[in-house]
Every structure is written in structure tokens, then in C-alpha cells.
Amino acid sequence: MxxxxxxxxxxxxxxxxxxxxxxxxxxxxxxxxxxxxxxxxxxxxxxxxxxxxxxxxxxxxxxxxxxxxxxxxxxxxxxxxxxxxxxxxxxxxxxxxxxxxxxxxxxxxxxxxxxxxxxxxxxxxxxxxxxxxxxxxxxxxxxxxxxxxxxxxxxxxxRPANPGLLVTDGLTQVQAIPRQLFKEEAEGFDNRQCGPTTGLAAHLCAGIHTHTLSNLVDKMTGPMLTHLKIRYDTNMKQIEMLDKRRGTRSSI
Structure with missing residues (x-):
């Protein structure tokens, strides 16, 4: 070998x-x-x-x-x-x-x-x-x-791990991305808060943190949800089409 x-x-x-x-x-x-x-x-x-x-x-x-x-x-x-x-x-x-x-x-x-x-x-x-x-x-x-x-x-x-079989954890792996990004931003914000930030500096850190989280929702989480909805609708149409084919074959 x-x-x-x-x-x-x-x-x-x-x-x-x-x-x-x-x-x-x-x-x-x-x-x-x-x-x-x-x-x-x-x-x-x-x-x-x-x-x-x-x-x-x-x-x-x-x-x-x-x-x-x-x-x-x-x-x-x-x-x-x-x-x-x-x-x-x-x-x-x-x-x-x-x-x-x-x-x-x-x-x-x-x-x-x-x-x-x-x-x-x-x-x-x-x-x-x-x-x-x-x-x-x-x-x-x-x-x-x-x-x-x-x-x-x-x-x-x-190539698929099991050709012809439905993969159930594919979306789970992708969902880990925004979760991890939110976690990193939260940890970074907490670390900044531990420092000597008071008054305007503290408000600035909070504003930057809020802006970053808003960007994550707007540019990643939102489009991901839209994609999942489109994928769900497509899958439902395919299931409906396969059910019709199965019914046609059963009647023959």
C-alpha cells in the first residue's frame, strides 16, 4: 500500500x-x-x-x-x-x-x-x-x-458520499456559519467592554457592534433564509411531481 x-x-x-x-x-x-x-x-x-x-x-x-x-x-x-x-x-x-x-x-x-x-x-x-x-x-x-x-x-x-441518497445534514453544516460569526462578534464586543471604555467610547463600541450584527442579518442570514424558502418550494414541487408519476404508473 x-x-x-x-x-x-x-x-x-x-x-x-x-x-x-x-x-x-x-x-x-x-x-x-x-x-x-x-x-x-x-x-x-x-x-x-x-x-x-x-x-x-x-x-x-x-x-x-x-x-x-x-x-x-x-x-x-x-x-x-x-x-x-x-x-x-x-x-x-x-x-x-x-x-x-x-x-x-x-x-x-x-x-x-x-x-x-x-x-x-x-x-x-x-x-x-x-x-x-x-x-x-x-x-x-x-x-x-x-x-x-x-x-x-x-x-x-x-462527489456525494452516498449517491442516490438524500443528505439530511447538509443545511446543518451551512447553518453553523452565521452562528459562528455571531459568536465571534459577541466575544469581541465582550472583550472590548472589559477594557477601560466609558462614556462616548462605550457608546461607540455598542454602535459598531450593532452595525456589524445588522450587516450579518441583512447580508447573510436574510439571504440564507430566502434561499432556504426557495429550496423548500422547489423540493415540494418535485415531491408533487414524483407523486403524480407514481400514481400514473400505479394506474397502468
Whole structure:
């Protein structure tokens, strides 16, 4: 058996979570931990990603994102409770190319010391190409050479975990995004309140916090609810159409 990771299979639900989270902010990188399992195919090591775990970001900036070790431990516990393991991580590159930075390569290399099969995914977004927005996604590992750390590209394919079966937790994974963003904003506001903020400064912090929460509701939670309603109506129409087909076949 070849222990080098040959390919990564990701479910459409996890892909949707990674892309949606990346589009939530163009001023900060986002991070998602990936749960699933490793296996073998044609005597090669493969990874199956079936669940995404949105965690609190330790460092939030336009060119860097880090996850707290405590959050990593909680994510491992959550994955284990579902009979899965942490197999990778994904983060966004807003207004940046999809290529991993030296920080990304170092972070990925550190992850591989825990499991050499561990991989990273980068989602490049908010890049205009001739006026057209486009996504770029890469899956990679880090190789240590005499010239330093370099990227090893790993093929990434999107396919359902169980073709033909209805996935019930797909929306649950996406719903974790606004919940996490609200949590981070609340924690940031509480931390600012702990400082020496009085009078106008306290009112300013409260106003900024209210404005941020309003933006989250207006630009994310609201559109998400609208999308869910459209999806619900579409599903109900499909169910009605399938019921009619079944009735037609039964009468033959």
C-alpha cells in the first residue's frame, strides 16, 4: 500500500460550506476544519471528506488565519462523536491567488507531523477576471526539501458520499456559519467592554457592534433564509411531481 495521499473526495455539502464561508467576508480569511476518514483505492491512500466543522478563529486578518489549539481539540471530539476523524483543513484567500503562502506551507507541515496524510485546501475568492467573479480551489500538502518547503498538489474531486441518497445534514453544516460569526462578534464586543471604555467610547463600541450584527442579518442570514424558502418550494414541487408519476404508473 502507498501511504502518500493520492486523492481527496469531498461531498457537495462540505464544498458549499467552504465556498459560502469564504464569501462571508472579503477582509478576513475564513477557516473550516474537515472531518472524514482515510481509506485505500487501487492500493493508494485516499481521503473522504463528509463533514465540515466551523470553529472560532484565533487570528483574523486579510492574509492570515489561525485556529486555537483548544478549538482543534473540540473539533476532534466532535468528529470522533460522529465516528469520523479530522483529515484536513480549508481556508479562504480573499483577493489573493490560490497558491499557498509560506505561512500556509508551514502550518500544513506542522499538521502533517500529527498525520502525514493530513491535507489543506485553499479557496481563492473575490478575484475579478475581466469583470467576472470566479473561484479557484487547490488541495495540497507540504514537502520539506533542501531548498525549503514546497507545495505538493493533491487531486480533489467533488462527489456525494452516498449517491442516490438524500443528505439530511447538509443545511446543518451551512447553518453553523452565521452562528459562528455571531459568536465571534459577541466575544469581541465582550472583550472590548472589559477594557477601560466609558462614556462616548462605550457608546461607540455598542454602535459598531450593532452595525456589524445588522450587516450579518441583512447580508447573510436574510439571504440564507430566502434561499432556504426557495429550496423548500422547489423540493415540494418535485415531491408533487414524483407523486403524480407514481400514481400514473400505479394506474397502468
Amino acid at each position: 502507498d501511504d502518500h495521499l493520492a486523492i481527496v473526495y469531498m461531498t457537495p455539502e462540505v464544498q458549499t460550506t467552504c465556498l459560502t464561508y469564504g464569501l462571508c467576508t472579503e477582509k478576513e480569511e475564513t477557516l473550516v476544519l474537515l472531518a472524514g476518514y482515510f481509506g485505500y483505492e487501487n492500493f493508494q491512500t485516499i481521503a473522504h471528506v463528509t463533514r465540515s466543522i466551523v470553529t472560532t478563529r484565533k487570528d483574523k486578518s486579510k492574509d492570515r488565519v489561525e485556529v486555537d489549539p483548544e478549538q482543534m481539540s473540540l473539533a476532534m471530539t466532535e468528529a470522533d462523536s460522529a465516528g469520523l476523524n479530522l483529515v484536513g483543513w480549508a481556508h479562504s484567500h480573499p483577493h489573493i491567488t490560490v497558491n499557498p503562502s509560506h505561512v500556509d506551507l508551514r502550518t500544513q507541515f506542522n499538521m502533517q507531523t500529527l498525520d502525514p496524510r493530513f491535507f489543506g485546501i485553499i479557496v481563492s475568492c473575490f478575484n475579478n477576471d475581466a469583470g467576472t467573479q470566479r473561484f479557484q480551489v487547490t488541495c495540497f500538502q507540504t514537502i520539506e526539501t533542501e531548498h525549503g518547503q514546497i507545495e505538493r498538489v493533491v487531486p480533489l474531486l467533488i
